[in-house]
Amino acid sequence: METASIIQTEHLIKRFPMGKGEFTALKGIDLQFCTGEFTGLIGPSGSGKTTLLNILGSLDTPSDGEAVVLGKSIKKLNPRESSQLRKKSLGFIFQSYNLLQVHTVFENVEFPLLLLNFSASERKKMVMDALEWVGIADKAKSKPPQLSGGECQRVAIARAMVKKPTLVLADEPTANLDAANSHNILQTMEKLNRELKTTFLFATHDEKVIGYLHRKIFLKDGLVDHEEWKNN
Amino acid sequence: MRIALKLAYRNLIGAGLRTWLNVIVLSFSFVMIIWAKGLMVGWDNQAKTDMEQWEIGKGQFWHEQYDPYDAFSINNSHAPIPEAFQSEIENKTMVPVLIAQGTLYPQGRMQSVRIKGIPPDQTLLKIPAHKLDTLSDALPAIVGASMAHSSHLNKGDRVILRWRDNKGTFDATEIEIVDIFPTNVPTVDVAQVWINLETMQEKLLLPNEATLFSLANAEENRSSVEAFHYKNRKELTAEIDAMVKTKSKGQSMFYVILMALAMLAIFDTQVLSIFRRQKEIGTYVALGYTRQQVVGLFTVEGAMHAILAAVVAAVYGVPFFIWQAHAGMKLPMDTSEFGMAIAPVMYPIYSISLIISTTLIVLLTTTLVSYWPSRKIARMSPTDALRGKIQ
Numbered sequence: 001m002e003t004a005s006i007i008q009t010e011h012l013i014k015r016f017p018m019g020k021g022e023f024t025a026l027k028g029i030d031l032q033f034c035t036g037e038f039t040g041l042i043g044p045s046g047s048g049k050t051t052l053l054n055i056l057g058s059l060d061t062p063s064d065g066e067a068v069v070l071g072k073s074i075k076k077l078n079p080r081e082s083s084q085l086r087k088k089s090l091g092f093i094f095q096s097y098n099l100l101q102v103h104t105v106f107e108n109v110e111f112p113l114l115l116l117n118f119s120a121s122e123r124k125k126m127v128m129d130a131l132e133w134v135g136i137a138d139k140a141k142s143k144p145p146q147l148s149g150g151e152c153q154r155v156a157i158a159r160a161m162v163k164k165p166t167l168v169l170a171d172e173p174t175a176n177l178d179a180a181n182s183h184n185i186l187q188t189m190e191k192l193n194r195e196l197k198t199t200f201l202f203a204t205h206d207e208k209v210i211g212y213l214h215r216k217i218f219l220k221d222g223l224v225d226h227e228e229w230k231n232n
Numbered sequence: 233m234r235i236a237l238k239l240a241y242r243n244l245i246g247a248g249l250r251t252w253l254n255v256i257v258l259s260f261s262f263v264m265i266i267w268a269k270g271l272m273v274g275w276d277n278q279a280k281t282d283m284e285q286w287e288i289g290k291g292q293f294w295h296e297q298y299d300p301y302d303a304f305s306i307n308n309s310h311a312p313i314p315e316a317f318q319s320e321i322e323n324k325t326m327v328p329v330l331i332a333q334g335t336l337y338p339q340g341r342m343q344s345v346r347i348k349g350i351p352p353d354q355t356l357l358k359i360p361a362h363k364l365d366t367l368s369d370a371l372p373a374i375v376g377a378s379m380a381h382s383s384h385l386n387k388g389d390r391v392i393l394r395w396r397d398n399k400g401t402f403d404a405t406e407i408e409i410v411d412i413f414p415t416n417v418p419t420v421d422v423a424q425v426w427i428n429l430e431t432m433q434e435k436l437l438l439p440n441e442a443t444l445f446s447l448a449n450a451e452e453n454r455s456s457v458e459a460f461h462y463k464n465r466k467e468l469t470a471e472i473d474a475m476v477k478t479k480s481k482g483q484s485m486f487y488v489i490l491m492a493l494a495m496l497a498i499f500d501t502q503v504l505s506i507f508r509r510q511k512e513i514g515t516y517v518a519l520g521y522t523r524q525q526v527v528g529l530f531t532v533e534g535a536m537h538a539i540l541a542a543v544v545a546a547v548y549g550v551p552f553f554i555w556q557a558h559a560g561m562k563l564p565m566d567t568s569e570f571g572m573a574i575a576p577v578m579y580p581i582y583s584i585s586l587i588i589s590t591t592l593i594v595l596l597t598t599t600l601v602s603y604w605p606s607r608k609i610a611r612m613s614p615t616d617a618l619r620g621k622i623q
Binding site for chain 2: 054057059060079080083084086087088092094096098099100101102103107111112114115116143159
């Protein structure tokens with residue numbers, strides 16, 4: 001099943017200016033991810049997992065080395081091309097949900113479809129389908145402040161999934177959730193991965209998430225420490 | 233752009249009270265600017281109409297030496313009425329006026345006045361000249377309300393009027409105030425005494441002479457006739473234009489302050505929004521917006537304040553404008569001594585161009601003020617924005 005490669009990184013380095021010097025967050029990452037993976041970048045704070053996720057999401061650029069996502073070199077993309085990549089092929093799930101607070105659940109999930117110029121009727125159907133997947137169709141008219149943390153994260157998942165992206169990048173998606181909600185969310189994502197064949201890439205150090213991952217990549221001080229595969 | 237408009241609308245409506253406070257402040261600016269400008273147009277229009285009805289008609293012929301501001305040349309600025317004017321005078325489409333400098337002695341005081349002779353049968357100007365036909369053993373005279381007020385004159389009062397005739401000899405007579413007329417035009421009122429033209433010509437030894445002629449028919453240009461030169465309405469009302477222009481400049485400061493207050497509210501909202509909505513900005517970028525598109529979205533949001541404000545302004549502004557156009561604005565002070573035509577009640581006049589130009593100016597200014605702080609977004613790192621780390 002997991003055959004086509006969708007992400008390759010070669011000696012990926014990322015440096016950040018710090019005072020008069022600089023801090024190297026990624027010190028040469030070589031990785032490859034294939035379609036349909038349910039993979040996590042695992043490591044303590046400062047290990048470089050969020051930085052790597054940001055680069056793969058074309059929100060940041062490498063200082064050195066290469067990162068190719070869906071056949072596109074992140075380094076060579078201009079702002080317009082990188083926004084096109086995010087708009088069409090990538091979904092994001094954030095630790096603090098990052099929902100648009102003044103918009104309803106429906107409008108939040110609808111947003112990526114607006115950017116892709118779907119018609120109103122198509123948007124309505126796709127949004128309601130996505131809300132059904134995550135089990136909160138009845139909250140379509142609510143606004144984020146009226147929802148619980150678990151419900152907010154479900155909205156964020158629906159927003160990431162509504163356009164059926166090739167790749168979903170999730171940065172600590174359960175960090176603000178209790179155990180029950182975390183398991184619910186993870187089961188939902190696993191189901192979407194299984195049914196829609198969407199590739200999920202997590203950045204996490206949450207044991208609950210780690211338990212669901214099919215592939216675990218352990219990062220330490222900006223380098224890949226080791227990898228583990230889940231035995232089916 | 234369509235998406236930006238849709239999102240901006242959702243964001244503004246979603247922001248609730250914050251949006252409506254800005255919108256109300258901005259709508260107040262719309263209404264006040266249009267109302268105040270309308271008042272200036274109304275004043276200008278009213279002053280010119282009053283001046284036309286009371287003094288200048290549709291145009292005037294002036295004696296070549298006549299200068300209304302030069303008291304020394306007044307007594308020389310007259311000439312025989314040209315033959316060419318006779319038919320118009322007989323048809324009552326032209327009113328001759330003779331002007332001379334004089335002195336009035338109300339209640340023992342001495343007051344310099346301008347004596348004006350006008351035919352009692354004229355109907356072109358609103359001056360009630362027919363009252364000069366009143367039978368009296370003194371010389372019948374009429375004065376404006378302001379003149380009567382400042383000289384403590386009442387109807388029926390008798391006072392001494394003195395002048396110099398054409399030979400330079402001083403002469404005087406007793407006049408009787410047979411009427412006091414209310415007018416908004418100070419140039420026919422303040423320090424003016426109106427008497428019968430023929431009597432004045434006799435007393436001044438200036439038979440059949442006049443200083444100026446007011447005309448019933450408007451013409452852009454007429455050639456000079458003997459010693460009299462034509463002045464069209466535009467030339468005669470130039471002083472009002474200049475005065476209104478001066479007042480408009482002063483009033484512009486008021487608009488600027490009003491606009492500055494509204495713009496400050498928009499600017500503050502934008503700056504605060506960019507600071508408070510960093511995560512939202514990062515989210516827009518993560519979901520596929522370019523940073524320039526986010527700048528566009530914030531700019532449209534700002535500009536949309538002006539559009540909403542225009543709608544809100546229309547809701548309460550239109551009834552207010554209509555009411556003001558009918559009821560007018562009463563001036564809180566006596567305007568008779570302002571030196572120019574100001575009615576005690578001013579009626580604003582609103583034109584489509586006034587409303588459109590004001591709307592466009594406010595919209596454009598709001599857009600610029602919104603764009604200015606929004607440019608900061610273009611320099612934001614999306615990853616920092618997502619974490620809300622930008623200070």
